[in-house]
Amino acid sequence: MFSFFTLVFVTVVGLWIHAMRKHGTPRDAEHARRLHNRWIIGGGILLPLISVTAILTFGIPAGQRIQLLDPDDAPLVVEAIAHQWWWEFRYPDLEITTANHLVLPVGRTIEIRGSSPDVIHAFWIPRLGGKIDLVPGRINSRRLKATSTGSMRGQCAEFCGTGHAHMIFEVDVLQAADFERWQHARQQPVEVAEQDRAAAAAFKSHCGQCHTITGVTNGSGGPELTDVGARRLIGAGLNRGRQLTVREWLTDHPRALEIGLARDDHQQPPDQLTRIAAWLETLGHD
Numbered sequence: 001m002f003s004f005f006t007l008v009f010v011t012v013v014g015l016w017i018h019a020m021r022k023h024g025t026p027r028d029a030e031h032a033r034r035l036h037n038r039w040i041i042g043g044g045i046l047l048p049l050i051s052v053t054a055i056l057t058f059g060i061p062a063g064q065r066i067q068l069l070d071p072d073d074a075p076l077v078v079e080a081i082a083h084q085w086w087w088e089f090r091y092p093d094l095e096i097t098t099a100n101h102l103v104l105p106v107g108r109t110i111e112i113r114g115s116s117p118d119v120i121h122a123f124w125i126p127r128l129g130g131k132i133d134l135v136p137g138r139i140n141s142r143r144l145k146a147t148s149t150g151s152m153r154g155q156c157a158e159f160c161g162t163g164h165a166h167m168i169f170e171v172d173v174l175q176a177a178d179f180e181r182w183q184h185a186r187q188q189p190v191e192v193a194e195q196d197r198a199a200a201a202a203f204k205s206h207c208g209q210c211h212t213i214t215g216v217t218n219g220s221g222g223p224e225l226t227d228v229g230a231r232r233l234i235g236a237g238l239n240r241g242r243q244l245t246v247r248e249w250l251t252d253h254p255r256a257l258e259i260g261l262a263r264d265d266h267q268q269p270p271d272q273l274t275r276i277a278a279w280l281e282t283l284g285h286d
């Protein structure tokens, strides 16, 4: 763009200087008419015709590429709900909810329906295309399709407060069979082993209001935790560059509270906190 507009600028300035230098008036009426016509045909017809054709030659294919993907091929719907400051992803057809972790099947059209209950955020997976503004009171959708498997990073792309920089999420694009395996594993209720009964009971009474663990609690407001032990991100992006365990997250809460990443101090007797954390660490591992 810079080189193209430099070219346009130089050309316009050149013509301008040329016009200023060229003194003299038309020799006669006939000459004036010819000059006049030359400008109309050259500047009014040929120039726009050539430039518009050139722009459309590039623009039409580009427009096709950014159009919505085929509306007929039954997309997988994912609701992306941006909170201050974490991500909630719901798969309404699969009855799965995750936090800060988006799992997608490769080669399938995904319809992201983005919303926000608090302030304006923006959904962005740089490797999968453009941003979607998430505006309170609105649902903005966009279709995307991953063409190869792998892990990538998503990021909130609209400044939304002190926790904005931490508002990242992990994306895993899986083969269809692996996605199905993940889906089935995630739909199973968590079975609490004998040795974890006390921890699960404590979790139920202290954390169950806000957090859901399939088969154990049904809370709302806080991140879903059914597979929290297997997640690479805890506390959204707070652990960037370093693996944060659930226990560290729970005991290091003053820091999270300070920057607003946590809503609650999760105050509990230390041994109980450790017990709950140890149990949460096992979730999501088969």
Ligand code: CUA
Residues within 6 Å of the ligand: 082, 083, 085, 120, 121, 122, 156, 157, 158, 159, 160, 161, 164, 165, 167
């Ligand atoms: Cu959410 Cu920035």
